[in-house]
Amino acid sequence: MKDLEKIIYILKQRGFVFPSQEIYGGLKGVYEYGPLGVLLKNKIKNLWLKDTVFKRENIFLIESSILGLRKTYEASGHLEHFHDLLIECKSCHQRFRADHLFEGDYGEVNYKEGKALCPLCQGELTEARTFSLMFKTYVGPVEELASEAYLRPETAQGMFYNFKNVLNSMRPKLPFGIAQIGKAFRNEITPKNFLFRMREFEQMELEFFVKPEEASNWFEYWVEERFNFYLKLGFKKENLKKHVYPKEELAHYSDATVDIYYNYPFGFKELEGIANRTDYDLKRHSEYSGEDLRYFDEEKKEKYYPYIIEPSVGLDRLLFAIFVEFYDEDEVDGEKRNVFRFPPFLAPIEVCVLPLLSNRENLVKKAQEVYKYLKENDFICVYDDSGSIGKRYRRQDEIGTPFCLTIDFQTLEDNTLTIRNRDTTEQERIKIEELKDYLKEKLKF
Numbered sequence: 182m183k184d185l186e187k188i189i190y191i192l193k194q195r196g197f198v199f200p201s202q203e204i205y206g207g208l209k210g211v212y213e214y215g216p217l218g219v220l221l222k223n224k225i226k227n228l229w230l231k232d233t234v235f236k237r238e239n240i241f242l243i244e245s246s247i248l249g250l251r252k253t254y255e256a257s258g259h260l261e262h263f264h265d266l267l268i269e270c271k272s273c274h275q276r277f278r279a280d281h282l283f284e285g286d287y288g289e290v291n292y293k294e295g296k297a298l299c300p301l302c303q304g305e306l307t308e309a310r311t312f313s314l315m316f317k318t319y320v321g322p323v324e325e326l327a328s329e330a331y332l333r334p335e336t337a338q339g340m341f342y343n344f345k346n347v348l349n350s351m352r353p354k355l356p357f358g359i360a361q362i363g364k365a366f367r368n369e370i371t372p373k374n375f376l377f378r379m380r381e382f383e384q385m386e387l388e389f390f391v392k393p394e395e396a397s398n399w400f401e402y403w404v405e406e407r408f409n410f411y412l413k414l415g416f417k418k419e420n421l422k423k424h425v426y427p428k429e430e431l432a433h434y435s436d437a438t439v440d441i442y443y444n445y446p447f448g449f450k451e452l453e454g455i456a457n458r459t460d461y462d463l464k465r466h467s468e469y470s471g472e473d474l475r476y477f478d479e480e481k482k483e484k485y486y487p488y489i490i491e492p493s494v495g496l497d498r499l500l501f502a503i504f505v506e507f508y509d510e511d512e513v514d515g516e517k518r519n520v521f522r523f524p525p526f527l528a529p530i531e532v533c534v535l536p537l538l539s540n541r542e543n544l545v546k547k548a549q550e551v552y553k554y555l556k557e558n559d560f561i562c563v564y565d566d567s568g569s570i571g572k573r574y575r576r577q578d579e580i581g582t583p584f585c586l587t588i589d590f591q592t593l594e595d596n597t598l599t600i601r602n603r604d605t606t607e608q609e610r611i612k613i614e615e616l617k618d619y620l621k622e623k624l625k626f
């Protein structure tokens with residue numbers, strides 16, 4: 182089992198993830214991303230975009246608003262359905278989500294006279310009451326029902342109420358998709374498990390519109406595509422699982438749902454959900470807005486509501502899975518080493534350039550030249566000349582930099598340098614003029 186506390190400590194020390202607003206005591210369920218965290222997040226977003234949007238035809242990217250009308254969330258069903266059941270302990274005042282409590286997330290639940298007891302202190306529990314997960318606010322100066330607005334709890338609704346806008350402007354035929362990456366907000370009762378359950382998080386969602394009779398085939402297709410995406414990212418197959426929902430556990434809008442589970446340090450849990458949302462969303466938005474959101478099928482000469490297949494993943498949950506999957510510890514030259522074995526295409530820093538000795542002007546000058554050359558060629562690159570070469574290598578290992586380029590005395594003679602491989606720690610010598618192609622090849626997705 183990987184030591185989560187240690188990983189979280191490294192992530193903070195090395196500028197990946199910080200607790201939120203720590204200097205004021207912190208904000209629970211919210212995190213800040215540091216310089217390396219942002220680089221890694223951007224890489225993940227770009228890979229998702231490449232795989233889900235840009236390599237395909239007829240998938241369009243949008244950015245919809247975070248603030249949503251009350252009407253939008255009445256139509257979506259969120260105001261009616263998006264609740265959790267909250268139970269509190271009367272003694273220790275710990276709050277639980279009822280489903281998590283009874284699924285054993287807090288340990289075994291004992292009963293007294295038929296009533297469940299607090300798993301933490303065996304105290305008496307309150308009755309379950311509903312708790313809305315939506316963050317409410319008001320638009321404009323007057324706090325009244327008409328100005329009520331909500332922070333979106335998922336990006337999906339933006340794709341539904343913009344369905345006609347995309348259809349009319351881009352003129353696609355079924356099947357086609359609308360995709361989006363953006364923030365979502367849920368007032369989770371018990372945010373926990375680091376980046377797994379947050380109150381402010383980011384989603385990467387695709388709404389894929391299809392002919393109703395083709396929906397189940399497209400559903401199967403997307404389950405496979407999305408599962409394979411994680412294999413392409415380098416996850417071990419045994420750390421992934423498909424969880425098929427039984428009919429009685431499906432959400433109100435869903436006809437079929439498969440979750441992709443990842444083996445987090447606290448067990449296999451949902452990383453991504455793929456749902457067949459049927460025509461629920463477009464029908465509801467038509468009904469509530471009065472706009473006809475049906476699609477006109479020119480071949481069939483008829484109008485109908487397309488079905489929607491939705492693969493939806495939390496970027497932060499994926500980032501968390503990546504940290505867990507690729508963190509490793511080993512020994513190099515008799516010394517313990519912490520290392521993130523990110524595949525090169527995921528690494529936040531791709532290359533580090535180091536002069537062998539920092540007090541030799543000619544080595545420093547040459548190293549700076551190589552560093553500038555790589556920057557100009559769009560590699561994500563850092564320069565480091567502080568401390569012993571071994572210490573510098575270790576610092577890069579700990580942030581997952583796959584390649585360290587060392588400029589030594591031979592470089593000055595024949596324009597070659599050494600490339601150190603993070604995983605094997607082996608070095609090979611290569612001509613500087615071959616560097617660009619070499620690195621491009623190694624960094625390919």
Ligand code: ATP
Nearest residue numbers: 367369377378379382451452453454493494495498
């Ligand atoms: P859960 O059952 O874990 O609460 P969910 O089934 O409600 O999740 P969805 O509504 O399907 O989640 O959201 C799609 C994706 O968004 C999830 O697969 C997950 O990756 C991500 N996600 C949902 N809630 C959170 C959260 N509170 N923090 C981080 N990511 C989240």
